[in-house]
Amino acid sequence: MLFAQLLVNGILLGGLYGLMALGMALVWGVLNIVNLAHGALIMLGGYCTYFLFKGAGIDPFAALPLAMLAMFAVGYLLQRFVLNLVIRSAQLNTLLITFGLEVVLTYLAQLAFSADFRTINPSYAGANISVFGVTIPLVRLGAFAAALVLAAALWILLERTRLGRAIRATAQNLVAARLYGVNPAQLYAVTFGIGAALAGAAGGLYGMVSQVTPYIGASLTAKSFVITIMGGLENPFGIVLGGLVIGIAEALAAIYLGPTFTDAISFGLLVVILVLRPARSLGAA
Amino acid sequence: MLRWLLLALCVAALAALPLIGDEVMIQYGIDALLFATVAQAWNILGGYTGYASFGNSAFYGLGTYGTAIAMAQLHLPFGVGLALGAALAVACAVIIGLPILRLRGHYFAIATLGLSACLSAIIANLDIAGRAVGLILPLTRNAAMFYEDALALLVAATLTVFWISKSRFGVGLIAIREDEDAARVMGVNTTLYKVAALMLSAFFTAIAGGIHAYWITFIDPAGAFDLTLNVRMVIMAVFGGPGTVLGPVIGSFVLTLVYDTLASGISTAAALLFGLVIVLAVIFMPRGLWDLGAGWRQFGPRYLLQNVRMHRL
Numbered sequence: 001m002l003f004a005q006l007l008v009n010g011i012l013l014g015g016l017y018g019l020m021a022l023g024m025a026l027v028w029g030v031l032n033i034v035n036l037a038h039g040a041l042i043m044l045g046g047y048c049t050y051f052l053f054k055g056a057g058i059d060p061f062a063a064l065p066l067a068m069l070a071m072f073a074v075g076y077l078l079q080r081f082v083l084n085l086v087i088r089s090a091q092l093n094t095l096l097i098t099f100g101l102e103v104v105l106t107y108l109a110q111l112a113f114s115a116d117f118r119t120i121n122p123s124y125a126g127a128n129i130s131v132f133g134v135t136i137p138l139v140r141l142g143a144f145a146a147a148l149v150l151a152a153a154l155w156i157l158l159e160r161t162r163l164g165r166a167i168r169a170t171a172q173n174l175v176a177a178r179l180y181g182v183n184p185a186q187l188y189a190v191t192f193g194i195g196a197a198l199a200g201a202a203g204g205l206y207g208m209v210s211q212v213t214p215y216i217g218a219s220l221t222a223k224s225f226v227i228t229i230m231g232g233l234e235n236p237f238g239i240v241l242g243g244l245v246i247g248i249a250e251a252l253a254a255i256y257l258g259p260t261f262t263d264a265i266s267f268g269l270l271v272v273i274l275v276l277r278p279a280r281s282l283g284a285a
Numbered sequence: 286m287l288r289w290l291l292l293a294l295c296v297a298a299l300a301a302l303p304l305i306g307d308e309v310m311i312q313y314g315i316d317a318l319l320f321a322t323v324a325q326a327w328n329i330l331g332g333y334t335g336y337a338s339f340g341n342s343a344f345y346g347l348g349t350y351g352t353a354i355a356m357a358q359l360h361l362p363f364g365v366g367l368a369l370g371a372a373l374a375v376a377c378a379v380i381i382g383l384p385i386l387r388l389r390g391h392y393f394a395i396a397t398l399g400l401s402a403c404l405s406a407i408i409a410n411l412d413i414a415g416r417a418v419g420l421i422l423p424l425t426r427n428a429a430m431f432y433e434d435a436l437a438l439l440v441a442a443t444l445t446v447f448w449i450s451k452s453r454f455g456v457g458l459i460a461i462r463e464d465e466d467a468a469r470v471m472g473v474n475t476t477l478y479k480v481a482a483l484m485l486s487a488f489f490t491a492i493a494g495g496i497h498a499y500w501i502t503f504i505d506p507a508g509a510f511d512l513t514l515n516v517r518m519v520i521m522a523v524f525g526g527p528g529t530v531l532g533p534v535i536g537s538f539v540l541t542l543v544y545d546t547l548a549s550g551i552s553t554a555a556a557l558l559f560g561l562v563i564v565l566a567v568i569f570m571p572r573g574l575w576d577l578g579a580g581w582r583q584f585g586p587r588y589l590l591q592n593v594r595m596h597r598l
Contacts, residue, residue: 103560264406267399
């Protein structure tokens with residue numbers, strides 16, 4: 001029974017992990033930027049949802065689209081006016097500038113929102129349902145469902161719309177896409193905006209199942225990294241699958257190996273996958 | 286010749302600091318020197334070979350723990366501790382390097398990212414390493430000694446990098462950075478070269494960790510395997526100019542000075558400005574302070590705009 005409960009916990013958390021990584025994978029695949037500020041964007045999304053809930057009294061699940069809209073604007077502006085300036089610089093430099101942004105966002109958040117722990121706790125926060133003796137918290141189930149819906153929405157956007165075609169074309173060949181009338185400055189900004197919006201949604205859900213502080217960014221970035229590599233860059237559902245693997249591995253490791261190993265396990269898995277199947281992850285990029 | 290004289294004078298002036306400076310100044314000095322050393326060590330692999338390592342903080346942690354275990358648990362002298370730490374780190378570099386150095390670009394960076402977390406988890410479960418509680422080293426109140434040790438280590442690391450920049454080995458590393466397949470075709474034993482670069486990098490990083498451990502006398506897994514230290518190495522080296530002999534040293538001195546000056550005001554604002562400096566530096570001087578020096582002499586302020594024009598979309 002313990003095993004089944006752990007499995008369910010892992011799956012529910014894993015879905016959210018997958019959503020966290022979706023935005024990073026999109027930006028990485030299309031813009032070739034490994035966005036170290038991704039976790040900071042998740043953090044900002046968490047605060048957005050928190051203040052919409054606490055300040056304006058909007059149900060957190062209903063507040064998610066608003067938070068996503070706000071984060072889209074943040075992401076769009078960041079890419080348009082900052083990151084587009086260095087996009088052709090050496091890869092290490094794009095890593096470095098996004099790290100600088102992560103520091104700036106983290107400490108701006110600390111100045112603006114203080115270092116207090118914030119939890120988004122709607123009236124149904126403690127409710128859960130029981131299936132065959134396995135307890136399923138409603139909020140986590142809702143977060144899991146929202147993650148799946150957003151992954152599906154991203155897939156539809158990429159595969160079935162004009163914008164999605166332009167994004168995929170740019171990821172494959174920037175010069176050719178440009179010749180077909182894609183405006184890269186605009187498209188990069190929109191793509192980064194979508195990535196930030198997904199991060200924002202993940203942040204809002206994260207605030208419901210855990211706590212938001214200005215400093216959660218770095219570890220969430222690291223986790224998103226691992227999942228992105230595992231899932232590959234081309235398919236949103238691959239990313240969600242990667243999130244599930246990490247979620248389940250962490251839940252099992254915490255009980256059977258000890259809680260100090262939860263972080264080590266995801267990186268250990270990553271290294272094993274990278275070393276055993278480098279061609280697969282490289283080919284996906 | 287003049288340049289060498291000037292450098293020797295700088296080192297002599299730095300070495301004389303404990304004679305005139307007060308305790309606080311020496312403390313800041315030790316910090317700055319150790320940061321410069323780890324940035325320089327990172328430069329061997331990240332700057333010259335083009336492999337951005339995020340695993341160097343693991344070597345730092347191994348140096349820290351090697352020294353601490355030797356001194357606190359086995360009651361051996363400091364020198365033996367440093368040697369043990371360095372041996373652990375170099376051994377780890379070989380074991381980890383052989384599989385991981387097959388990965389390129391981002392994938393290498395990310396694979397190394399987990400190294401610190403894994404080692405930290407292992408150490409936190411070892412009895413001889415004091416588990417999660419940590420170890421306490423014998424107390425020595427001789428800041429001047431630590432300062433001179435750190436300075437000697439930085440000079441040794443910088444001379445090593447100078448030798449690399451002039452040697453066949455270094456040319457091989459640069460060839461790997463520019464085009465690894467071409468380097469292989471030209472007869473460079475790429476695996477051997479990359480592992481050797483990682484070993485050198487690990488060696489200096491570990492010794493710096495050992496000196497730091499003995500100086501602060503208390504270590505625990507979270508502090509010893511701190512990933513933010515690795516991020517600082519990268520920033521300092523890249524800020525100064527990766528793949529140059531003196532760039533990383535100058536970069537870390539400047540950044541440490543900026544950070545400490547700001548931090549004496551308000552700490553949140555200091556971190557914020559630190560982040561802004563990095564963002565602006567990447568936009569306006571993507572090849573570091575060292576290149577800024579050369580570029581400014583040639584083009585003046587236009588150098589900054591040229592960089593933006595060259596790298597924007």
